[in-house]
Amino acid sequence: MNDAAPQNHDISRRSVLWTAGAAGAGIGIGGLGTGNAAAAEQAGAERAAPQGPPPQRKGRTMIGVPFQRRSAVRVGLIGLGNRGGSMIDLYLAVPGVRVVALCDPVKAKTEAAAAKVKAAGQDAPAVYVNGDHDYEHLLRRGDIDFVHIATPWDTHFEITKAALLNGVHAGVECPASMRLDQLWELVDLSERTRRHCMQLENCCYGRNEMRVLRMAHAGKFGELLHGAGAYIHDLRGLMFDPTYYEGPWRRLWHTRLLGDLYPTHGFGPVANYMDVNRGDRVVSIVSVGSPARGLAEYxxxxxxxxxxxxxxxxxxxxxxxxxxxTAKGRVIRLEHDVSTPHPYSRINSLGGTKGLFEDYPERIYLEPDQHDDNWGDFGKYADWDHWLWKEHANPPGGHGGMDYMLVYRLMQCMRLGLVPDFDVYDAAVWSAPVPLSHQSMKAHGAPQPIPDFTRGEWHRARSGVDSEKPAEA
Structure with missing residues (x-):
């Protein structure tokens, strides 16, 4: 699932085994339904315990590795619920993309998605509806270039692993995994299989985020000092809705871990501003939290x-x-709150020696443009929009167009044989606050080291989401 911003979704059922059942796989949730908070916390601690880095690299780095050029990108989608069911429309809207296979244990969802493919004038896709693990058959087809994984969090790692082992480039919804050892394994698998593993972080493609990114890289904010991102979204009603999340899988995570369950929407854009893994890296995290009251009261x-x-x-x-x-001394603040009343916010702020930007609502204060403590109009900086937003001023799809920008750009990179805007190292770093915030809070706010998933390659400056427009479309 990906809930970057409020929107209406079709409410339909996902497989019970892909939600409530899969949510317990490998977590030891025997005590989670008993009301025993200590047992729940211990189960989460065991699952989230940090692991040291593997002793040596198991393959060459994937930094700077381009996709193989192809005339058409053959796509499979696994998980056709709220997220996957909406994303299929965007793949069908991008030229040079063929949706060839679909998988969801709920047959009605797969049939509805297949109907969309045929209505778009493409051949009927193969469908996989026979239980939890039918995705394995989809991934063994041999004619899938890229798979979009939009299933409950608990299943992300195993499905992504299967994709890489079958030679398929994988895009996975947020977060990539809830465990540090699994994040390391994804890094190793990507390097060994020579297939990209990408966190499908749509917020990196928001119009404001891309404008701020270009301004930051042009020096408009001066030397960067601090930034902040968040996922603040009142989900209480949805988490107790018996059909929206099709089982309690998301709510059950609130019985397991103490910390930030969904960091990537806020972290990804700020990491891009600061060139994390591209000249800087995050080295430590300290986390604190309020009491857990909101869900019980609701x-x-x-x-x-x-x-x-x-x-x-x-x-x-x-x-x-x-x-x-960060290694350069910068500070990034992340916040997470889905259990209390609050207007939607990702905070999305960036500050430097020449001023700052803050979102929700958007406002800017840059020298010499602004003075006397009066915020400036961010709309006046539209000339700094990324070329994607200049070419696609009114993109289709949800979340203000950022979903389409993500799909369009990723498919463009695959079709033209370009290096992706982000890679497995970004996926690992952006997801690492899930287990590490839990560990820090269990240790009463003690700092936790954030691994260098690049194994020293972060020193190299390289491009990312702030990309150059390719010479051909």
């Missing part, structure tokens, strides 16, 4: 007596605040 006010949710004990902080330090 349950008491809205759920009937006897509802199964009353067996759950919530330990994940209502508001988690993390401070990350």
């Amino acid at each position: 349950r008491a006010a809205h759920m009937p007596a006897g509802d199964p949710s009353y067996k759950e004990s919530y330990v994940e902080s209502d508001r988690t605040i993390s401070l990350l330090q």
